[in-house]
Amino acid sequence: MDRNMICLDDFEKSAKEKLLRAEFSFYAAGTDDEVTLRDCGEAFNRYRLRPRILRNVSTRDLRTSIMGQTVAMPIGISPTAIQGFAHMDKEIGTAIAAAKAGVVMGISIHSTSTIEDIAKAAPSGNHWMQLQFMKNPRIAETVVQKAEAAGFKALVVTCDMPVLGKRKVLGLRLHPRHIMVNLDLPGDAEVAEYKANGDGMLMRYGAGQFISPTWEDVRKLKQRTKLPLVAKGVTTAAGAIEAIENGVDAIFVSAHGGRQLDGVRAPIDALSEVVKAVKHTGVEIYLDGGVRKGSDVFKALALGANAVFLGRPVIWGLAHDGTNGVSQVLDIIRDEFSRTMALMGCSCIGDIQPSMVIHESEYLNAKL
Numbered sequence: 001m002d003r004n005m006i007c008l009d010d011f012e013k014s015a016k017e018k019l020l021r022a023e024f025s026f027y028a029a030g031t032d033d034e035v036t037l038r039d040c041g042e043a044f045n046r047y048r049l050r051p052r053i054l055r056n057v058s059t060r061d062l063r064t065s066i067m068g069q070t071v072a073m074p075i076g077i078s079p080t081a082i083q084g085f086a087h088m089d090k091e092i093g094t095a096i097a098a099a100k101a102g103v104v105m106g107i108s109i110h111s112t113s114t115i116e117d118i119a120k121a122a123p124s125g126n127h128w129m130q131l132q133f134m135k136n137p138r139i140a141e142t143v144v145q146k147a148e149a150a151g152f153k154a155l156v157v158t159c160d161m162p163v164l165g166k167r168k169v170l171g172l173r174l175h176p177r178h179i180m181v182n183l184d185l186p187g188d189a190e191v192a193e194y195k196a197n198g199d200g201m202l203m204r205y206g207a208g209q210f211i212s213p214t215w216e217d218v219r220k221l222k223q224r225t226k227l228p229l230v231a232k233g234v235t236t237a238a239g240a241i242e243a244i245e246n247g248v249d250a251i252f253v254s255a256h257g258g259r260q261l262d263g264v265r266a267p268i269d270a271l272s273e274v275v276k277a278v279k280h281t282g283v284e285i286y287l288d289g290g291v292r293k294g295s296d297v298f299k300a301l302a303l304g305a306n307a308v309f310l311g312r313p314v315i316w317g318l319a320h321d322g323t324n325g326v327s328q329v330l331d332i333i334r335d336e337f338s339r340t341m342a343l344m345g346c347s348c349i350g351d352i353q354p355s356m357v358i359h360e361s362e363y364l365n366a367k368l
Contacts, residue, residue: 037258072102160233294336
């Protein structure tokens with residue numbers, strides 16, 4: 001363990017030093033003025049904690065259930081594209097670290113490691129497959145079939161990407177390990193044509209695959225798979241209700257890391273609205289975006305999330321030291337969350353209550 005790494009922000013500093021400027025910007029950049037990108041993290045500071053005192057918290061149990069599966073803590077890994085830019089361990093390294101920590105790992109459809117290799121490297125892992133609907137329907141169909149065969153537990157459907165956001169990403173230097181393997185369909189004439197014309201990593205091909213999907217596509221997917229569907233990119237009550245009405249099994253409150261629509265609310269600010277709208281249904285609700293500390297995890301759970309997910313911090317850990325770096329990121333935030341639980345008077349996840357968090361607007365108004 002690198003004792004110089006104290007908090008998750010330390011890994012971002014390390015990644016900035018280790019990665020090429022273009023590679024770092026690929027992961028770090030947001031869209032337009034990056035208002036949402038900044039606010040995702042800053043919003044957590046607008047929520048204040050209200051601890052219980054004199055409780056026996058000498059031991060804490062962080063375990064919980066997500067999608068019917070027991071996990072070691074309510075912290076998972078969000079699907080993040082092209083991890084080969086960060087480190088040669090790629091998604092396989094992240095999967096090994098996730099399995100070791102006992103947490104869910106989401107795998108991007110734009111992964112640089114195959115579904116089969118990820119499953120083989122981390123056979124005990126709890127894997128979810130992220131899915132986007134594309135112009136070539138064979139891509140999604142093949143990915144779903146492979147995910148089912150590999151024992152994946154859920155499909156995460158990206159719902160906030162009808163077009164690609166205008167991201168401040170610099171030009172990238174490509175390497176064979178950067179190929180988006182799920183797009184490389186054997187025997188597909190269009191794929192072969194792109195590769196023959198110099199798009200060996202399928203970057204141009206992938207960029208041209210965006211379509212504007214609808215709920216009808218979600219309903220059709222629901223009919224084709226036995227895996228539960230998670231709608232990712234929900235930030236309003238209306239979106240959450242629509243998702244449930246169209247057969248979705250869980251809601252993922254997310255602003256795509258500030259990489260799609262700039263100006264959308266930070267997920268932690270949108271969470272309460274979504275929870276209130278669908279609480280009666282019993283569906284699970286997850287959140288990503290801006291989670292950097294154990295206290296952030298606690299705040300999200302108190303406001304109604306069943307679990308939070310990490311995106312960029314995992315990439316920074318991977319860039320810092322491959323599989324070991326990801327493990328250290330997960331260890332640090334687990335220890336911070338456990339410490340926060342103790343300081344809040346909670347010995348298990350069930351002890352966390354909505355009354356333990358208050359928005360600063362209520363706190364400040366009460367002082368006036």
